[in-house]
Amino acid sequence: MAAIYKFLSAYEPLIYIGLAIGGLFAFRWLWQSWNEWRRAVYSLEREFALGRMGRSIFVVILILALFFGELIAASFIVPNLPASYFLPTATLDLLATPTGTISPQLATQLALTPRPVPTLSNASGCISGKLIIDSPKPGTEIKGSIDIKGTVNIVNFGFYKYEVAPLNTDTWATIAADRKPKQNESLGAWDTTVLTPGDYQLRLVAYDNQGQSTPPCVIPVRVVPP
Numbered sequence: 001m002a003a004i005y006k007f008l009s010a011y012e013p014l015i016y017i018g019l020a021i022g023g024l025f026a027f028r029w030l031w032q033s034w035n036e037w038r039r040a041v042y043s044l045e046r047e048f049a050l051g052r053m054g055r056s057i058f059v060v061i062l063i064l065a066l067f068f069g070e071l072i073a074a075s076f077i078v079p080n081l082p083a084s085y086f087l088p089t090a091t092l093d094l095l096a097t098p099t100g101t102i103s104p105q106l107a108t109q110l111a112l113t114p115r116p117v118p119t120l121s122n123a124s125g126c127i128s129g130k131l132i133i134d135s136p137k138p139g140t141e142i143k144g145s146i147d148i149k150g151t152v153n154i155v156n157f158g159f160y161k162y163e164v165a166p167l168n169t170d171t172w173a174t175i176a177a178d179r180k181p182k183q184n185e186s187l188g189a190w191d192t193t194v195l196t197p198g199d200y201q202l203r204l205v206a207y208d209n210q211g212q213s214t215p216p217c218v219i220p221v222r223v224v225p226p
Contacts, residue, residue, distance in 0.1 A: 005073065010209045012074045019070070023063045030056040126204075126217035130154055133162075133204050134184065138219040144226045148187045150204060150217075157181045158209040162188065167199040167220055192223045199223075 033053035040046035135149040161177035
């Protein structure tokens with residue numbers, strides 16, 4: 001269903017145009033059929049005209065049903081779906097926990113991941129005004145539950161997610177996600193108490209409405225005991 005909803009949302013204008021064109025032909029067919037039936041003199045002629053009018057009515061009803069189905073899906077269903085519904089299958093299980101909280105299993109995995117000697121560096125891949133983490137700052141010491149702030153505002157925006165991994169590793173765990181673009185505001189919460197104190201990297205990834213990701217914004221942070 002995710003693929004269907006993504007298609008209906010991404011191609012909404014084209015679908016409306018196609019249905020409008022189809023509707024014009026259907027109503028024209030209905031009008032002609034009704035005129036033929038009205039002008040028919042012989043019973044057999046009226047019977048054939050009535051059959052054509054019935055088929056045209058069916059097509060009109062079908063197009064109207066498709067129109068209202070697209071309207072309901074694109075305007076009411078899709079905007080209210082959680083962002084996790086549109087995440088790639090491989091990361092869906094990582095979002096099964098509450099927003100801003102990593103599951104104990106993932107926390108254990110992160111804690112047991114071998115880490116090289118930490119070397120905190122500057123942010124990478126961040127673009128001001130489009131994809132950036134403003135808070136925490138690169139290299140900041142953090143503890144407890146924090147509020148991540150920044151900007152996610154790319155062309156054809158679909159959704160974003162933010163992830164954590166031990167420094168200099170690729171063991172990424174999704175923390176949370178959202179389907180609303182952000183501009184210098186809260187991206188979401190992060191409870192760091194489940195992590196072993198140490199050096200980590202925080203990654204912000206944005207996806208367009210086709211499900212394609214942009215280069216992520218990554219910053220190093222240091223988790224300290226609360």
